[in-house]
Amino acid sequence: MPLKKIGNQTIKLLNPPSIISHYSIVGPKEGDGPLKDYFDLILEDDLWGEESFEKAERKIQEQAVRAAVDGAQLSLQDIDFLLAGDLLNQIVASGYAARELAIPFFGLYGACSTMTESLSLGAMLVEGGFADRVVCATSSHFSSAERQFRFPLEYGAQRSFSAQWTVTGAGATVLSSYGSGPYITYITPGRIIDPGITDAANMGASMAPAAIDTLVNHFQDTGFQPSDYDLIISGDLGIVGKSIVIDLMKEKGYDISKNYTDCGVEIFNPNTQDTHAGGSGCGCSAVVFNGYILKEMKKGRFKRVLFMATGALHSTTINQQGESIPSIAHAVTIDINNEQVM
Amino acid sequence: MQNFNKKDYQEYAMRKVPKPTYLKNAILAFLVGGGFCTIAQFIYNFLSSRGFNDEISSMGTSIFMIFLGSLLTGLGVYDKIGKVGGAGAAVPITGFANSIVAPAMEFKREGFIFGVAAKMFIIAGPVLVYGIGSSVIVGILTILFKG
Amino acid sequence: MDYLKAFIVGGGICVIGQILLDRTKLMPAHILVSFLTIGVILGALGLYDPIVEFGGAGAKTPIPGFGYTLARGAIEGAKKDGIFGAFAGGAKAGAGGVAAAIFFGYIMALIFDPKTKD
Numbered sequence: 001m002p003l004k005k006i007g008n009q010t011i012k013l014l015n016p017p018s019i020i021s022h023y024s025i026v027g028p029k030e031g032d033g034p035l036k037d038y039f040d041l042i043l044e045d046d047l048w049g050e051e052s053f054e055k056a057e058r059k060i061q062e063q064a065v066r067a068a069v070d071g072a073q074l075s076l077q078d079i080d081f082l083l084a085g086d087l088l089n090q091i092v093a094s095g096y097a098a099r100e101l102a103i104p105f106f107g108l109y110g111a112c113s114t115m116t117e118s119l120s121l122g123a124m125l126v127e128g129g130f131a132d133r134v135v136c137a138t139s140s141h142f143s144s145a146e147r148q149f150r151f152p153l154e155y156g157a158q159r160s161f162s163a164q165w166t167v168t169g170a171g172a173t174v175l176s177s178y179g180s181g182p183y184i185t186y187i188t189p190g191r192i193i194d195p196g197i198t199d200a201a202n203m204g205a206s207m208a209p210a211a212i213d214t215l216v217n218h219f220q221d222t223g224f225q226p227s228d229y230d231l232i233i234s235g236d237l238g239i240v241g242k243s244i245v246i247d248l249m250k251e252k253g254y255d256i257s258k259n260y261t262d263c264g265v266e267i268f269n270p271n272t273q274d275t276h277a278g279g280s281g282c283g284c285s286a287v288v289f290n291g292y293i294l295k296e297m298k299k300g301r302f303k304r305v306l307f308m309a310t311g312a313l314h315s316t317t318i319n320q321q322g323e324s325i326p327s328i329a330h331a332v333t334i335d336i337n338n339e340q341v342m
Numbered sequence: 343m344q345n346f347n348k349k350d351y352q353e354y355a356m357r358k359v360p361k362p363t364y365l366k367n368a369i370l371a372f373l374v375g376g377g378f379c380t381i382a383q384f385i386y387n388f389l390s391s392r393g394f395n396d397e398i399s400s401m402g403t404s405i406f407m408i409f410l411g412s413l414l415t416g417l418g419v420y421d422k423i424g425k426v427g428g429a430g431a432a433v434p435i436t437g438f439a440n441s442i443v444a445p446a447m448e449f450k451r452e453g454f455i456f457g458v459a460a461k462m463f464i465i466a467g468p469v470l471v472y473g474i475g476s477s478v479i480v481g482i483l484t485i486l487f488k489g
Numbered sequence: 490m491d492y493l494k495a496f497i498v499g500g501g502i503c504v505i506g507q508i509l510l511d512r513t514k515l516m517p518a519h520i521l522v523s524f525l526t527i528g529v530i531l532g533a534l535g536l537y538d539p540i541v542e543f544g545g546a547g548a549k550t551p552i553p554g555f556g557y558t559l560a561r562g563a564i565e566g567a568k569k570d571g572i573f574g575a576f577a578g579g580a581k582a583g584a585g586g587v588a589a590a591i592f593f594g595y596i597m598a599l600i601f602d603p604k605t606k607d
Contacts, residue, residue, distance in 0.1 A: 152448030156424020205355035371507035379499025383546035416597035429506030477579020481563035
């Protein structure tokens with residue numbers, strides 16, 4: 001049995017790395033939502049002076065990384081590795097941002113689970129002695145996602161009530177082997193779970209089983225109870241997915257109704273912003289984590305958080321071939337203290 | 343979680359999705375669709391009154407409605423009409439225009455050959471393929487049964 | 490009076506489309522292609538003519554009306570020019586609309602940029 005693995009699939013970090021800096025940038029709509037005071041930078045428009053949405057997304061991610069590194073009083077050369085990904089084909093927002101940043105780069109594709117996938121791998125690199133400082137980043141952009149996955153902006157299609165709104169935003173977190181927290185103490189990577197849903201406008205329902213699988217395995221592997229956390233928060237299950245998770249977790253013997261919510265649910269106001277089932281996209285969990293969650297942790301409101309981003313790993317092509325939508329959820333425990341509760 | 347029943351889950355998930363506002367959607371589709379058709383009737387009557395025959399008046403009406411749909415799409419208004427009107431915006435010929443102009447505008451960034459021109463029919467393509475295709479079948483059947 | 494009839498017939502066809510969108514798993518693309526094909530079939534069988542008689546633009550503006558136009562064009566073409574007309578007739582009837590869409594589409598793409606949704 002490996003030294004730092006417990007149970008089926010959880011990693012217990014014996015020398016937890018610290019989050020020493022973080023930064024979030026969002027578009028105008030997110031900057032108008034319930035969490036607007038938490039974001040570090042709100043853009044006035046979603047092109048930010050660039051010629052295309054893809055180029056804008058690249059710039060947003062690049063700037064988030066630069067600002068996060070700045071915020072730690074470091075320079076880009078001080079960073080050992082960059083782990084980043086996004087929704088675009090060939091993860092071009094991340095790849096082209098990395099071109100500008102010139103940090104040794106691991107490109108990731110976890111769809112909307114990229115924030116916690118990058119935090120998981122980044123934490124392991126640092127705790128394993130392979131790096132002193134890494135940056136974990138991801139981004140998404142409403143218009144670049146619509147172009148690639150759905151319809152042109154001016155097309156008059158009607159959205160269903162289960163449809164979600166891709167967040168325009170980027171988040172970056174700097175992890176270090178030195179620091180005073182918050183710490184990443186446990187990692188529970190997910191398995192791909194596919195409940196057989198083919199409707200790409202109902203992502204919440206597609207991804208909920210993956211979230212449940214990871215949560216259950218996390219609790220079983222660690223022996224924790226939901227009450228050991230001040231906050232359990234998923235990435236972008238939306239209103240529909242959140243409700244499914246609460247119900248089905250209860251069936252499995254875990255009551256998370258009191259301290260569980262979802263980044264997609266929190267980031268928009270469905271009544272005034274017309275976002276139907278809520279926010280989605282890699283940027284959703286990234287900006288909520290790097291904006292809201294970490295800032296509230298610093299204020300002392302949350303001491304222990306289970307942060308779990310969820311991603312749907314389909315493509316339009318394979319969906320058109322009749323395949324359903326498989327998903328994955330990666331969870332990380334963020335703790336103000338460097339103490340293992342176990 | 344591997345042994346949960348997918349069929350049961352899918353049915354359960356369907357019940358969790360808020361139902362569309364059926365009546366409101368139908369009424370809005372009726373009003374928006376009816377509205378476009380009334381505009382078309384107005385144009386047809388106008389052309390007829392100028393002495394054009396039915397065939398030319400119909401052709402002129404179609405071209406005008408396509409122009410209207412294209413303009414509203416260019417101005418960034420048609421997607422709002424579509425959000426409210428649903429099928430009332432998609433079914434009339436203005437919707438056909440919208441489905442061509444929207445990708446043409448969107449993919450401008452990839453250039454005028456590989457973007458605008460190549461992707462213009464990415465949504466409306468099936469309409470042309472099945473429309474013209476089935477018209478050929480009708481033509482052939484006409485020859486077989488009346489020829 | 491013919492405005493009212495156009496409104497009702499056109500609106501009615503759209504309502505059928507909306508109900509199918511809301512109550513079935515059909516996507517807009519499925520509905521448009523089926524409406525179009527139904528228009529071709531009804532047009533070919535002469536069953537769409539009464540709807541056109543009554544509804545005028547209300548029958549010709551929605552997409553089944555386009556199918557009707559294509560079918561009529563194919564039938565006339567077949568009668569006039571045999572097999573060659575069978576091929577060309579439908580496309581000829583629809584050509585004006587397609588040309589307009591291409592032409593205006595290109596111009597709009599030249600002049601306008603897509604705007605972000607809010």
